[in-house]
Amino acid sequence: MRAFRFLLRSVRIVMMLLRPPLSLRVLRTSFFLVAFGAGYGLAGSAAWAVSGIVHEKDGSLSVPEASPLRGQLEITPLKMTAPRDTLSVPGSIVAEPSRVIPIFTPVTGRVASVSVVPGQHVRRGQELLTVLSGDMAQASTDETKARAGLVQARAAMERAQEVKQAGGAATKDVEAARAALQQAEAEDRRAQARLASLSDKTQADGTLVFRAPVDGVVGSVSTAPGVNVTDITAPLMSMEDLAEVWAVADIPEADVDDIHVGQSVAITLPARDGLVFPGQIATIEPDLHLETRRLRAMIPLPNPDEDLKPNMFANVAIQLRQPAGLMVPQSALLMNNDRVTVFVETFPWVFQRRVVTISYDEGEDTEVLSGLKVGDRVVTRGGVLLNDD
Incomplete structure (x- = not known):
């Protein structure tokens, strides 16, 4: 009471x-x-x-x-901001995807030896690992059967043609013989190719030797001696050619419209004493990452000495040359009937609500495209106390 x-x-x-x-x-x-x-x-x-x-x-x-x-309202006159020349975003160094080479085995078997470790530099043709497999003998048997089947198919085709010429065979019999011959030829080519691929890697004792396809660095190794290989779709290891790498810039969602292929960038690497590498955006992923709400832009960098290592942290400064803009603190923005509004002081302690159109956020400020002008006195603190509609 x-x-x-x-x-x-x-x-x-x-x-x-x-x-x-x-x-x-x-x-x-x-x-x-x-x-x-x-x-x-x-x-x-x-x-x-x-x-x-x-x-x-x-x-x-x-x-x-x-x-x-x-005593609870703060009123600030609006000013034009300086042109925004660069956008600084975090990034990292990654291996260029087309230069990452997975090493698969074409056969099942048991890993006999692994000759390299992750991070090791290797030369083209250097031994990576060996696999013992009985598939070489099976491939030789398959090739012999395919060759015999091809001989039989050719003989059947010749007989069908001779019988037809003598008037004793229908056209459909010749067509059936021709189809069988084509199938036999395809099977023979497949068997020969498989045998040849294994023969290039197989020693006299049936051991398959896998060699480096290019000069590079061993990336990952996912097997060891004694492991039985049953899935030939899983790589046993990978190689990376680091002569060229990518710097990946993580672009905030609010800035994606300002980024395009061909923009110049300056990449600073803290791990290299702040050394700056110039570059240009070569490609931009089409989708934002769901978790980070950021877009990835890729910048190729030459790396002849392999000083740039995958997963190094980078600072990426992207040249924008964005014109001067009218910025307003985010604390001044109020929602009213699904519209963004602010309160403007038109006379001392007299306020009017204005509907504004906004663009992007930069820190605690937001660019205003329409609804305000330079010199407008905007309520930047306590506006919610006036927002009582």
């Missing part, structure tokens, strides 16, 4: 402060409660504060001199 009586007295005070000559104004009084309690109860002490907002006929709001709101 004491709090209720206090509230009534406060209303009377506000009415006295706002009586004529404000009689033509429509009075609307807002009450703000600041409560202090312990836990989830309301048993603690409470303090009440009352402030008034006057709604003018033209739709603007005025804050009377006696209103405590005056």
Whole structure:
């Protein structure tokens, strides 16, 4: 009851402060409660504060001199920002995807030896690993059968043609013999190719030797001596040609419209004492990463000495040459009926709501495309207290 009586007295005070000559104004009084309690109860002490907002006929709001709101509002004149020349984003060094070579085995078998370790430099033709397999003998048998089948198919084709010429065979018999011959030829080619691929890698004892296809670095090794290989679709190891690498820049969602192929960049590597590498964006992924909400842009970098290592951290500065813009603190933006608005001071302590169109965020500020101009005095703190529609 004491709090209720206090509230009534406060209303009377506000009415006295706002009586004529404000009689033509429509009075609307807002009450703000600041409560202090312990836990989830309301048993603690409470303090009440009352402030008034006057709604003018033209739709603007005025804050009377006696209103405590005056101490809670911060008003800032807008200025043009300097042109934004660069966008700095984090990045990293990765191996160029087309230069990462997986090493597969064409046959099942048992790994006999692994001659390299991750990170080791190897030369083209250097031994990587060996696999013991009985598939070489099977490939030789398959090739022999395919060759014999081809001989039989050719003989059958010749007989069919001779019988037809003598008038004793139908055209369909010749066509069937021709189809069988074509199938036999295809099978023979397949068997020969498989045997040849294994013969290039196979020693006299049937051991398959896998050699480095290019000069490079061993990336990953996923097998070991004694392992039985049953899945020929899984790579046993990988090689990386690091003569050229990629710097990958992670572009925030708000800046993706400013990024395009061909833009110049400057890449700084903390691990290389801040050495700067120039480059250009070569490709941009079409989709943002779901977790980071960032877009990846790739910049090729020559790396003849292999000083740039995959997974090194990088700072990427992208040249934008973006014109000067009108920026407003994000704290000034208020949602009203699904529109972005701000409060502008049109006369001392008289405010009007403006609908604005915004573009991108930069730190705590947002670029405004329309609705405001340089010099407008915008409520940048406490605007939510006026946002009582």
